[in-house]
Every structure is written in structure tokens, then in C-alpha cells.
Amino acid sequence: MNPEAWEETGLFDPDAPRAEDRRALLEYLSTRGATLDQMVEAHHLGILPAVAGDLVMGTDRATLSVEEVAARCDVSVERVQRVLLAMGLPVTAESRLPEDLGTLMSAFEQAAALMGEDAILAFTRVLGAAAANIAEAAVALFYAELGPGSGREGSDEVARAKTAETATLAFTSVPGVLSRLLLAQFDRASHRVAVTRGWSVPAGTEGEEEAPAGPSEVVALGFVDLVGSTAWAEGLSLREGSLALSRFESAAWTSAVLAGGRVVKMIGDEVFFAAPSVDVACRIGTEVCRAAAADPLLPPARGAVGYGPVTPREGDYFGPLVNVVSRLVKAAEPDTLVITEDAAAALPADRWHLRELVPFPLPGLKRSIRVFAVANGRHD
Secondary structure, three states: OHHHHHHHHOOOOOOOOHHHHHHHHHHHHHOOOOOOHHHHHHHHHHHHHHHHHHHOOOOOOOOEEEHHHHHHHHEEEEEEEHHHOOOOOOOOOOOEEEEOHHHHHHHHHHHHHHOHHHHHHHHHHHHHHHHHHHHHHHHHHHHHHOOOOOOOOOOOOOHHHHHHHHHHHHHHHHHHHHHHHHHHHHHHHHHHHEEEEOOOOOOOOOOOOOOOOOOEEEEEEEEEOOOOHHHHHHHHOHHHHHHHHHHHHHHHHHHHHHHHOOOEEOOOOOOEEEEHHHHHHHHHHHHHHHHHHOOOOOOOOEEEEEEEEHHHHHHHEOOHHHEEEEEEEEEEOOOEEEEEEHOOOOOOOEEEEEEOOEEEEEOOOOOEEEEEEEEOOOOO
């Protein structure tokens, strides 16, 4: 510890209000291993207590230059930079990288040799986006629940530093949890795709039709959105709206997982989900609409379900069916689920009631499509 240097660098002013709190923070950070430069930089940014969290992550990990990573993997520096950029990590030739990133580069080369560079670069972007989302969500969670203005940030700077330290310690368990969760989800996804897609028959096989030109999967897709959400949100505080949307997301996630489907993504106030059958998709859609109707703050929801071939890519789905269903949801009345003609044909008649609606014109289509309102015969 060097109190004189603290004053010289502007970290500490003995005449400032709450000077003793600042002295206690500097002493605490110094005993935890913070350097003077580290504290000065954080002080200028107004985040000095957060240094305690940075110290948990460590700054003394072994590093490699980009050139060293390239040499280890026998590739060019430009190739290393391209792969790291796909991971969401922009680097220059002068950057120092954690040593274990060299392992990631080796894994990329092995996968690219098996499946092709473009395909693995696309998958690498998925990994980078997922990692960025998890990190951003963790930081947002901390500031929402424990940060400034939360009422739980601590009464002095040392308390805030200890809060940052504890939260960062908790985050360090996330990679281990994520690795196990990823394996469990991989097993779930591989079994689902084995049912919905299977193996394509090689083109030219005697007695069989020619294989499709690209990967496709026959699934049920659904969208549920909140009706009039823009006007609804204007009448709530940011926190009320955020918490209500979190409940909507939670209802969608829970309904999809329990029914055997999955949430593909949230699009603002809209959930896009996939299911192995129309029956499952309709169960998900109706449950989400019911959850919105039962919520004291959420506006009513409406949904649409379609069934047919789609192109799976990077955890998402693409194709005409996606476009149709995403537009069809606007045809539904509040608290109602509508489905396409193909979905209606695949729905068990003993479980669901169908009511055909007036043919619905969709932008971009030359003809109107047949649409049915669906209700669960066991509950409605």
C-alpha cells in the first residue's frame, strides 16, 4: 500500500466527504492484490469498487500473442483473427490472448476439416453470440439487482466492492454449469432431430426418390405475441414492463420445455417456438395465451401455428412456413390460436375443436390461405 501515491494520482483526498470510506476501499483492494494503475483506471471510469470483481477473474493468467497462437496451430495470423472475430473477440496482431484460446483454434481447425470452413465459421458465430449473451445477461442481472439504485448496493464503497466480489465469484461457476447443460441439451436436440429429420436417402438409390437439395426438417412452428403491446408499455414504468415481459418469457419457456418443444427465440414481445408435432405446438400456444390472460399486467396474447418443411440453420428456422406463420399471428383474435390448413390436417381430432375462419390474405402471397381457430376439447 502506498497512501502517498493514492493522493498523487487523485485516488484519495483526505479533505473529501467520506474520505475514510475511500481509504478503507483502497486498503481493501490493495490487500486483495489490486495495482495502482488498475485502481487509477477504474477510478477515472467511476467504477473503483468493481475492481474487487476483476480481481476474482485474475489478471495473471498465461497469455500468448496472436502470432504464437498462429504458430502453434500452423495457420496464418489473419486466420486466427478471422476465427476470433467470429467468436466475438476482435484482436490485432499485437493483442495478448489467454493461453486456452489456442485450444479453441485447434478445435476450429479439426471441425473445419470435417465439415467445411464456412459451416464451422457460422457455428462459431453462434457460440460467440451465446457467450456474449450470457455475459451481458450476467452483468445486467448484477446491476438490476445489486447495482446503483437497486437499494442493495451497500452503504459504503467497501460494501459495494465485496458485493462485486461475491457476484463475480458466483459467476465463475457458470462455465462449469454451462458445459454440463450444453451436453444435456445436445442429447435432447439430437434425439429430437433424429425423429423429425433422420438420415437423407442418397440421391440415385434404386426405388427411392431423389434426396432433397439441402437440409430440411418437418416441424410444427408457432408464434405468440402480445396484442397492443406498444400502447400497453407506454402506461407502465420501465421496471413494471420489464418484469411483466419476463413473466411472459418465463411462461413461454416453461410451456415449451414441458410440452417437448423449445423456444427458438424471443422477438421483443413475441415468442417463436418449435415442436415435433402440431399437437405439442398447439398445447404450447394455448398455454402461453392462458398465462398472458391470467397475468395482472400483461395484455392479451394471440398465436399461430403451422406445419411443414423448414430449413434449420444456427439454431433457427428459415423458409416460407416461417414467413406465413409469423404473419398469420396477426390474424388471430386476442386469446385465440389459429393454425394453417396443413397443421389442421395433422391435429388429433379427438383432442381439438377446429373452426374455419374467413380465408386470410397474407402480404406477399398471391392467394388467401385457409385458416382455422383451434380450441382444446379437454379444457375449452
